[in-house]
Structure formats: structure tokens, C-alpha cells
Amino acid sequence: MPAWYWKFLVTLAKKALSLMIRLNCDDEFFDIMKEFISSKTHELKLLEENKDASNVESQPAITNPFVTKHRGRPPKRYKSSLEHVTNTQNNKHSSITNNNGTQEKNRNKCANCGNYGHNVRTCTYED
Numbered sequence: 001m002p003a004w005y006w007k008f009l010v011t012l013a014k015k016a017l018s019l020m021i022r023l024n025c026d027d028e029f030f031d032i033m034k035e036f037i038s039s040k041t042h043e044l045k046l047l048e049e050n051k052d053a054s055n056v057e058s059q060p061a062i063t064n065p066f067v068t069k070h071r072g073r074p075p076k077r078y079k080s081s082l083e084h085v086t087n088t089q090n091n092k093h094s095s096i097t098n099n100n101g102t103q104e105k106n107r108n109k110c111a112n113c114g115n116y117g118h119n120v121r122t123c124t125y126e127d
């Protein structure tokens with residue numbers, strides 16, 4: 001370990017300790033440290049146990065890709081099936097409020113009550 005890194009760690013620890021003293025939250029600090037130490041001790045134990053076994057087992061985890069193909073928008077299949085269900089449920093309502101079909105796709109349609117302008121998460125409708 002390089003000396004500068006050790007110094008950095010020490011200043012970090014000092015900072016944490018001085019915050020602990022200033023805020024008088026040593027209980028909290030000890031809890032965090034205890035949790036950290038016990039979890040890391042456990043991790044170390046597992047690591048050493050794995051060392052005794054073959055290294056082959058730990059390799060697939062490294063090649064596991066983190067990049068997901070579906071970014072941002074959720075898959076459309078789910079949405080369309082949801083819309084299909086609500087369309088049959090609320091035909092009366094949608095025909096009254098939306099005769100010009102083009103706008104209705106741009107507005108939020110609630111899957112719970114079928115009203116527009118909000119979605120199922122923000123719905124306040126109860127029956």
C-alpha cells in the first residue's frame with residue numbers, strides 16, 4: 001500500500017471520527033463500524049474458503065454483462081396488454097371524452113379507473 005493512500009485513509013478515518021465527536025453520535029458510528037467489520041469478516045472468510053476450492057467457479061460472475069438492452073422505456077408489450085384490458089373496461093368513458101382518437105394516446109390513461117390525466121400510481125379512485 002502506497003504511503004499517500006495510507007495517509008488518505010487516515011484522514012478519512014479522522015474526518016469520520018471528528019464528525020462522530022461533533023455530532024455526539026458515537027453509538028451510530030459504532031453500529032456502522034460493527035456492521036462493516038462483521039460483514040467484511042464474513043466476506044473475507046468466504047473469499048478464503050473459495051480460494052481453497054477451484055477458481056473456476058468465480059469466473060462466470062466476472063463475465064456477466066451489466067449492460068441492459070432495454071433502457072428508459074419499459075417494453076411495449078406490457079403497456080399494450082394493459083391498455084387492451086382498460087379499453088374493454090372503459091369503453092363508455094373513453095367514447096365520451098375522446099372522440100378525436102389522436103389525442104387520447106398522448107394523455108395518461110389510468111389503468112385503475114380508466115380516467116385520463118393521471119395513471120394507476122397516482123390514482124385516487126376507490127370503489
Ligand SMILES: [Zn+2]
Pocket residue numbers: 110111112113114115118119120122123124125
Ligand atoms: Zn385513476
